Amino acid sequence: MMAAGDVAIRTVELRKSYGRTVAVDGVSLEVRTGEFYGILGPNGAGKTTTLEIVEGLRRPDGGTVELLGSAPWGREPALMRRIGVQFQAAAFFDRLTAREQLRTFAALYGLGHGPADRWLERVGLDGKARTLTQDLSGGQAQRLAIACALVHEPELVFLDEPTAALDPQARRNLWDLLRSLNDEGRTVVLTTHHMDEAESLCDRVAIMDHGRVLVDDRPANLVRDLDAPVRVHLAPGRVDVVAARALPGVETAADDPESGLTLTTRTPSAVLTRLAELDALEGLQVRGANLEDVFLQLTGREYRA
């Protein structure tokens, strides 16, 4: 086991093309041991390809990878035991029940039934032990795939969109599980399209687009660096739009007869004090910038192929 703070993953200038598609275009990342690391990016940004190069499944056209201190493409059994991988689309044996599935994966690591049955319970599927995998719901199958990635207690876990297709309850539920994995000292690398998820779980995130890493920092730092104004929303009829624009610190004000008035400001406390004096606080909502704003500002609003 590596000590916290050591480098768990280091990639330098990774490149990978499929024909004329450049999937990964010079990615350099560093993930420290014990870190919860998120990779964000629009569809086709190169997240999965990057992960699979790091895992040793795909050979890059250029660049180097260091995974827990070694190169990943030797299929070194000792290294394989230290990492756990969940693919974006679950990969299961045909026509096995949830329990059999997990036991088979345990067997691939030389483990008996004990760990398999423990993990089945830990992801909340002991009630579905005898259900065939193909009859599980999308969220249950996702949890089973995660359990299969963890059954051998790896110290470094790769999860490719683990919460895709989950309902809000199941997603929060899974967050707790992922947090507990990280609390146990495991390094977690996760890709996701949910910004709230990355903001809530990740110590650090990299935002990718077109095969490149655009930024790589703590979510809070990214939001702060965005330096976006705070948006204040007032109930209809509280303050006149002309008066609002005249308030000190207000940058813009826009009125909508149905939903009310929206102000932007970089000095929210001063503006809120004035609004309190005008008795306009009832129904008021304040929304600061978040990771989604950072994401959209960096990657734009265009659809991706």
Place this chain on the structure above:
Amino acid sequence: MSTWGSSFRGVGVALVKGFWRDRSAVFFSVVFPLMFLVLFGTLFDSTTSSRMTLLQVGDVAVLDDLDEGARGAFEQSFNVTREDDRAAALDEVREGDADVAVEMDGSTMVAHYTETDQVRAAMVQGTLSAFVNSANLAATGEPPRFSFRAESVEDDSLEVIQYFTPGLLGWAVAMSAAIGAAATLQGWRQTRLLHRIQLAPAPASAVVSARVVVTVLTALVQLTIFLAVAMLGFGLRLEGSWYLAVPLLVAGTLSFMAIGLLAGAVSKTAEGAVNTANFVVLPMAFLSGSFFVLDGAPQWLQTVSWVMPLRHLNEGMLDVLARRGQGLTAMLPQAGYVLGFGAVVGALAVVLFRRANG
């Protein structure tokens, strides 16, 4: 437990369960070929009576004067009924209800038969004239100078079932081994289970061995069921070195798995792989004499047929199951060809698969 042993067992158990729960796989590898065995067995059942019905009109001296032993021999070939109404007897023959009607015309025995079934007509003529000849001979009081006895070169116990059980079994094993290998390779590639297994410390040899052993066990189960049904239902007899069928079948299974791997390697989907495997196995079965003997086929077809591993497997199985006295020396060259064919095709499959999957 070692990782090798545990992976081998784990994957093996998973494959057995996956196979057993796949009703259509079980149907096509066991039930479907067995249906053919039962069908052929019933069609060619040699225990049904081949005795001919003979109507005797009036007194027929040749028959009435037969001594005890000759009468017994005669009744093995003919089922004799007395019908003294001549017209009625001829009508019965005409309508096919009886094979022949005999009457005496002076010292000549006249047999009335129909030409509709020429084989039977010939048998009636031949057998009756033989009896008349021997009756003539007996009337002279001299002992016969020459006698005749017919013996089949195989064994008089040999029946048709001995011939088509090996062929149908070869087809059944070829089908399930090739399709199983093709479906596993492409299925696992498509769902990326192959990649997922690569990321575990399980040795590749353990996973491959599990697949091979499960397929071989399946073939042995097919062998057992086939032999049991053929023996209990249709009188198949296991004699001589029949047990050499087991190593032969194992060699065949490996070879057919290689064909399946090749089908998997050149296909893009699991369904495509299964269809390709089927596309190869069915014509191969016809060309290898699994369904009918190829003795009458043109020379070029015979040549093509001897390229097929199934042809060699079928011949080897016939040698040890049907042609008594044939043993190891008959079986080894066939098994050798089958294994060599498998090795070449398997190596080709590995090369093509590696190329297609980076």
